[in-house]
Amino acid sequence: MAPFGTIYPLTVQFDMLSVPHIPFLVKDLSIRGSTGGSRLIFQRMLEFSVFHNIKPMIEKFPLSLNGIEEARVKIQRGEVRYKAVLEQINYVG
Secondary structure (H helix, E strand, O other): OOOOOEEOOOOOOOOOOOOOHHHHHHHOOEEOOOOOOOHHHHHHHHHHHHHOOOOOOEEEEEOOHHHHHHHHHHHHHOOOOOEEEEEOOOOOO
16 A cells, blocks of 8 residues: 555444554554444444345455455455455454
């Protein structure tokens, strides 16, 4: 990602968001939250999705430097089908 870039997570997650902070500091990256609509609109969309058993079609990559690079390369080559998702790796310890 280019310096001073911004990531807009397009997901609903109820856990803590954990990201590797060094790349964000070195490149002055930021994460911004955006709902793209009102709370009521999102509630209706989620209810509709649950009612019709609609699931996203995604390709998962680990939320790590290697995973980000792999996703970036596949996106630039046009090899990602549907949506690329960086998945949080939970560390125990």
